[in-house]
Amino acid sequence: xxxxNYASYAVCIAILLISYGVESCNSExxxxxxxxxxxxxxxxxxxxxxxxxxKLIEGVYAVSQGNGRFGDTVILKHDREALSIFCQKNSTYMxxxxxxxxxxxxxxxxxxxxxxxxxxxxxxxxxPNDGAGAxxxxxxxxxxxxRGAVGGSDALPxxxxxxxxxxxxxxxxxxxxxxxxxxxxxRGGGRNSDRLPFSENSTELIKFAGKLGANGVEIxxxxxRDGVPVLYHDENLNTRLIDGEYMxxxxxxxxxxxxxxxxxxxxxxxxxxxDDVLRTIVDSTALTSVWLDIKEPSAIEKIIPxxxxxxxRAQALQAAGKRDTLEIFxxxxxxxxxxxxxxxxxxxxxxxxxxxxxxxxxxxNSKVFAPRWTLGTLQSEVSRLHAENRRAFVxxxxxxxxxxxxxxxxxxxxxxxxxxxxxxxxxxIRR
Numbered sequence: 100x101x102x103x104n105y106a107s108y109a110v111c112i113a114i115l116l117i118s119y120g121v122e123s124c125n126s127e128x129x130x131x132x133x134x135x136x137x138x139x140x141x142x143x144x145x146x147x148x149x150x151x152x153x154k155l156i157e158g159v160y161a162v163s164q165g166n167g168r169f170g171d172t173v174i175l176k177h178d179r180e181a182l183s184i185f186c187q188k189n190s191t192y193m194x195x196x197x198x199x200x201x202x203x204x205x206x207x208x209x210x211x212x213x214x215x216x217x218x219x220x221x222x223x224x225x226x227p228n229d230g231a232g233a234x235x236x237x238x239x240x241x242x243x244x245x246r247g248a249v250g251g252s253d254a255l256p257x258x259x260x261x262x263x264x265x266x267x268x269x270x271x272x273x274x275x276x277x278x279x280x281x282x283x284x285x286r287g288g289g290r291n292s293d294r295l296p297f298s299e300n301s302t303e304l305i306k307f308a309g310k311l312g313a314n315g316v317e318i319x320x321x322x323x324r325d326g327v328p329v330l331y332h333d334e335n336l337n338t339r340l341i342d343g344e345y346m347x348x349x350x351x352x353x354x355x356x357x358x359x360x361x362x363x364x365x366x367x368x369x370x371x372x373x374d375d376v377l378r379t380i381v382d383s384t385a386l387t388s389v390w391l392d393i394k395e396p397s398a399i400e401k402i403i404p405x406x407x408x409x410x411x412r413a414q415a416l417q418a419a420g421k422r423d424t425l426e427i428f429x430x431x432x433x434x435x436x437x438x439x440x441x442x443x444x445x446x447x448x449x450x451x452x453x454x455x456x457x458x459x460x461x462x463x464n465s466k467v468f469a470p471r472w473t474l475g476t477l478q479s480e481v482s483r484l485h486a487e488n489r490r491a492f493v494x495x496x497x498x499x500x501x502x503x504x505x506x507x508x509x510x511x512x513x514x515x516x517x518x519x520x521x522x523x524x525x526x527x528i529r530r
Contacts (some may be wrong), residue, residue: 130366132296133220133252135196138207141222145198145205151237153177153197156204156225158267159528165249165260169210173262174527178309179385182206182223185312185524190214190499192520193221194310199235202227210249213520216294222256223247230264269529281388281513282522284313285495286332289517291339291365298364299340300330302371302379308386312523315388316380317430317494317515320373322398327355328373328405334394340365351395373402377409381416381425389427390452390492390515396439402429403449410450428452428467437463452492457484465489469515472496476509485510499525 160173170188177183184193195208206223223245225231230240243264248256271280286299288308297304300319308316319332333340335349345362346353358370373391380386391402406427413425429451431437437455440446441463453465457480460468468484469492470477481491494515496502502525505511516522 130294130296131216131218131252133209133218135207135209135220137255138220138222141205141207142196142198145200147180148197148199148204149235149237152199152204152234153180153182155234155237155239156182156243159265160245160262161265163261163263165258168249168258169260172265172528174268174524175262176268176312176523176527181310182208183310183312183520183523184210185520185527187499187524187528189217190518190521191217192311195221195223199231202232202235204231204234206247209252211294213293213518219249219251219254220256221247221249221260223260223262268527279314279387279512280526281315281492282313282519282526283315283317283388283390283492283513283515284308284311284519285317285515285517287316287318287330288313288519293517296366298366298368300332300371301364301366301368302376303366303368305376305386306379306384308519309384311519313386313519315386315390315513317390317392318373318376319392319394320398320402321350321394322401323353323355323358324351325354325356326401328398328401329355329358330371330373330376332394336362342367373405377405377427378412381409381413381422385423387423387425388513389425390430391428392430392432393436396435399429399436399439399443403443403445406449426450426466430469431455431459431463431465454494460484460489461487467492467512469494472501472505476505476511478510481510496522 157175157177160175162169162171162173169186169191174185180197182195182197190213191210192213193208193210195206197206204225208221210221211218225245230243233240245262247260249258249260250256288304288311289295291299297307305316318330320328321331323329331350336345342363342365362370380389410427416422417424429449431440431451431453437459447464451463451465452467452469453460453463454469467490472493484491490512492513492515493511496514497517499521502522506525514522
């Protein structure tokens with residue numbers, strides 16, 4: 100399908116959602132997270148894998164056993180101590196805890212199909228003669244083989260899985276962005292309908308986003324009645340986002356204390372404040388980008404001071420060598436929010452993402468232009484903004500075939516998606 104047909108494709112999807120998806124959007128999804136504690140003996144007595152060794156394990160791998168379930172090729176990528184594997188087949192991903200013992204490297208975790216309930220336990224091992232010895236000496240081995248087993252959600256792993264290292268991960272080489280490409284997880288990691296282990300816009304999901312392949316998150320910000328910026332997507336409290344008995348009406352009708360006492364997100368978490376979430380991102384994740392989707396113009400006065408506070412905190416940690424660069428952007432999604440933002444006396448120095456026009460991006464001095472994906476690759480507009488040292492992100496791109504097409508034909512610096520695992524596979528597999 101060509102770029103000129105994107106809009107028609109979106110209309111078709113909308114019709115399908117109206118006819119089929121309304122009920123499924125409101126129906127409860129049973130989230131099955133395998134009991135990884137069944138694999139606790141695998142990592143008993145292990146030590147931490149050094150960071151240089153973890154980097155040597157990352158790469159593109161051929162699947163010599165287990166390809167019936169996971170496909171012929173997979174991507175291995177670390178998020179701090181955790182290892183993730185991204186597969187093309189069935190949009191499957193795996194998440195592992197790790198450790199080293201007796202010159203071997205061990206992993207225990209689970210696999211999940213990103214778009215269905217299918218899931219199960221998994222263990223992996225790199226033996227000394229398969230490359231672990233060299234890796235633990237921070238030396239790339241001549242050959243690297245990872246052996247393991249997978250099983251269902253209620254069974255210990257028994258099906259063999261064998262991975263063989265092929266080549267390093269793809270890295271974009273551009274001086275303008277230091278080679279970075281941003282995989283930005285929508286609503287902190289994905290939607291409730293995506294069967295994630297944590298609720299959308301929760302602190303817990305944001306901490307998990309790196310394991311899904313994201314290096315950035317988009318989060319939704321609203322104000323409570325007493326002016327506290329909180330994370331919540333919809334205007335009203337509803338069964339899509341809130342579990343159990345709860346109040347009704349708009350978030351803005353209630354104080355933060357009332358929301359904390361009487362509401363829980365779908366997986367039991369509390370509605371978090373923006374202050375707490377930004378502190379968590381700065382101090383406890385490796386994320387490098389935060390896109391604040393501002394849902395009401397009045398929130399801008401509250402958001403900008405927090406944005407500046409945590410940018411300064413991140414810069415101090417970066418100067419001390421304790422974290423990578425972090426950018427936090429105010430999102431300008433509507434004309435009302437745009438007007439409120441440019442009316443702020445400090446707007447020109449506040450990092451922002453503009454979803455509107457190129458001219459409005461320039462007027463607001465936004466660092467990033469962010470058009471919706473149905474507009475296509477916008478090659479000339481993106482090139483013009485690159486010449487001005489601005490970037491371009493596209494939203495919200497979920498279909499694998501269009502993700503591949505935008506990566507191959509476009510020149511965007513980042514993709515906002517509900518499926519960061521799918522974007523991660525298709526980005527890192529490139530040559």
